[in-house]
Amino acid sequence: MKILITGGNNSKALKLLKAFPGHFILFADYGSVPGMITDNYAFSSIGELNKDSIAHILLNFCITEAVDSIIPLHHFEVEPIAKSAVLFGEYGIDVLLPSLENLHDFLSGEKSSGTNFSIFIKGNCIYTSGEKHNLKTAENLNGVFYSDNNKDFKLFTI
Known part of the structure; x- marks a missing residue:
């Protein structure tokens, strides 16, 4: 499976690499990105940033x-x-984010402050970087989340 992780110029994005062994990770960002390809990952430029047509x-x-x-x-x-997300799905691309209806429950006013993160796909925790939490499944969780207390999950953003 090929997984695109945006924000590839940020060191926080690189931390996600170990969560997906056996998958090819494409780290991408806007503007200038160093071109590098390995067997497991690559870096690529998305092009110039235009927030009006980001999707x-x-x-x-x-x-x-x-x-x-x-x-x-x-x-x-x-x-x-x-x-x-529905449009991405029509092209066979999974969007690892909470549903639009639940999105604001997981957004923080600031960028991610926690150092530990967990990755959920359709409610199942597939990876956690820190202390194991009690949540093995969480119906509304889809994406990368951080939590300092293992209760209040917020979306991992940069």
Whole structure:
């Protein structure tokens, strides 16, 4: 499976690499990105940032790069991508974000402050970087979340 993680120029994005062994990770960001390809991951430029058409830009990029799943990490990408999740799905691209109806429950006013994160796919925790939490399944969780108290999960953004 090929997974696109946006915010690839940020060190926080690189922490997610260990959560997906056996998958190819494409770290991408806007503007200049160092071109590098390995067996397990690569870095790529999405192009110039245009916040007005972010969902269109990312969908086009996902189609061109044959991406199976997208994890948008930039705070400004989250809502437009959540609104377009059905469209991404029509192209066979899974959006790893909470549903639009639940999205604001998981947004924080600031960027992620926690160092530990957990990754949920359709309610199942597939990875956690810190202390194991009691949550093995959580119906509303889909995406990358941080939590300092293992109760109040917030979306992991940069």
